[in-house]
Amino acid sequence: MSPPVLGFEDAAFSFGDVTILDDASVALESGTFVALVGPNGSGKTTALELFAGLRPLDAGTVTRPATDGRTVAYLPQSPRFRPGFTVREVVQFYGSLVAEAVDADAILARVGLSAAADRRVDELSGGMARLLGLAQALIGDPPIVVLDEPTSGLDPDIADHIFETAATMAAGDRLVLTTSHDLEAVSRYADRVLLIANGEFVLDGSPAALLEQAGEERLRDVFSAAVAGTGRDAVDVDASADGGGE
């Protein structure tokens, strides 16, 4: 197993009374595709921002590799790039921020956007914009790529293509960490699943190991069992949608 390249040790973070991390520890290795899942409001996006160094921890430490170039690539949920520029120009712009020369067309080919290189970003579909986000994540060859729900709101084929691309990115010597609510895709593509709830990583393991451990056939059922009664007290997910009568 590769040595950890990204991790928390006794990490704590909160927004006022809302605890996101409570003395949480985890270590993530390079060459793996890790999915961070959890109920709405559990702090997945905030955890990603803490991993990516966009926010400071309240306490504890975060470990990242010491590199001369770009260490972490981050793709926010539903990114929108500067209107008026073509796809190739966007990659060229981000490429001008790193020391090494960047072949924009080669990078676009890696995510399947070659045919859209001359298209303006304001004319891209949601899926193509995410792929452009993945393309910029490859610039500077960072050892860690962090993606925030890269497939939310996309059709299944494009979502599968994005998961496949992300998994391919992790196939080399790179850690790819993504959040997602698409547990079916997570069980197919991820090497490892982290489930965050109530400030802790309550589940951690490969999809197969989690299924075996819980005695379930679907990751969806493992998720429901793990988050039952945690962090969703105010939402009755079994409530009828017909108006709430007796």
Added chain:
Amino acid sequence: MRVRPVVAVANREVRTLLRNRALSAVAGLFAVVVIGLGGASMGSPGGYVSLTYDLLLPVELLVPVLAFAVAFQSIRGDDERGTLSILRTYSVSRPEYVLGVFVGRALPAFVAVVAALAAAGVVASLGAPETSSFLATHSAGDTPLVYARFVLLAGWYTLATVAFVLAGSAFARTDREALAAGIGAVVVVAFVADLALVALLTTGFVGDLIGVLVGLAPASAFRGLVLELVIRPAIATDPGVATAHPLVSALALAGWTVIALAAAAAAVWRPVEQ
């Protein structure tokens, strides 16, 4: 501070402005107003001094409006689209990013203002009788050189106002805040500072400090520099009383620019040491 990220960000900002038709329209409107005023002065016996007087107030008020149009969405727009988070992973420092945005936004605005005023000068000079180009007998006289000083001071004023609006954009956390901050910067630069000065004058405690105090607000500093460095050397009779302290005004205009950019760099994102 490294040059490459500053140039890369500035290049993107320049191209953004050049491709935005609405901003081009605002710059065009500014040019139409200024050149129109120049046309109204065509053949005027007052020459460049008269033209400078005619343009001083419109420039003082319209340049902040142009700066607002050019810069109020700049930093806030990157934040709102999520691209600011992406940029941060490229190890672009806060000063590098803010300076890049400033250069890329302020430089085209500077060119637009200087070009429009230069065109106004050319238009105003058309049809003027040869002898009317000199109103005064002072060392500088009423020459194009004097008017060029006004044009450059207006360009400098443009840089300061863009920096102000940029700071508002950096502090804003929502589009509505960005709009309010941009308009607020324009109002402060163009009106509030002058009103504060007038209010101070009514207290009677200002006395001989008026020339210094005039230099402290961006618009009045620009006005003071124009009156002292453009108008005064060109007119025949020295009024005897200084309207502003040029050194204080110059330092204040530069100081406001630096302070606004430093504030923008401090506010644009929270640094993470871990």
